Amino acid sequence: MKSRQFYVEIQRDKVLKTLSNIYPQLARFNPPEIVLSNRLTKCAGYNIQEQNLIHLGNKFFQNNSLEMFAVILPHEIIHQVDYNLFGYSDKRCGHGSNWRMLMLQYGLPANPYHEMEL
Numbered sequence: 001m002k003s004r005q006f007y008v009e010i011q012r013d014k015v016l017k018t019l020s021n022i023y024p025q026l027a028r029f030n031p032p033e034i035v036l037s038n039r040l041t042k043c044a045g046y047n048i049q050e051q052n053l054i055h056l057g058n059k060f061f062q063n064n065s066l067e068m069f070a071v072i073l074p075h076e077i078i079h080q081v082d083y084n085l086f087g088y089s090d091k092r093c094g095h096g097s098n099w100r101m102l103m104l105q106y107g108l109p110a111n112p113y114h115e116m117e118l
C-alpha cells in the first residue's frame with residue numbers, strides 16, 4: 001500500500017495542473033513541499049509562502065480524509081499559488097480577493113475556515 005504522503009503529492013500535482021491550465025506561468029514554480037505533521041491539532045493546515053511549504057495535520061485525515069484531499073489541500077496550495085502569481089496578499093490572513101478568485105476558478109467555494117473534528 002502506498003503511503004498517505006504519496007497520495008497527497010499526487011493530489012497536489014493534480015491541483016497544480018488544473019491551475020496551470022488557467023495560469024501557464026505557474027509551470028515556472030516548483031510544487032510546494034508538503035509535510036504531514038502529527039503536531040497540528042487546531043488547524044488542519046497552513047502554508048508558509050516564502051518557503052514554498054505546506055503543513056497538513058496528519059491526524060485530521062482519520063475522520064476527514066475526503067475533505068483534506070478535496071478542500072484543505074487545494075485551499076493551502078492556492079495560498080501558495082496566490083503568492084507565486086500576485087505576491088503578498090492584500091489581506092493579512094491571506095484570504096484576500098486574489099485567493100478567493102483562485103478558489104472559485106479552481107471550483108471551490110471561497111470559504112476561509114472549516115470546521116472539522118479530530
Ligand SMILES: [Zn+2]
Nearest residue numbers: 075094095112
Ligand atoms: Zn487559508
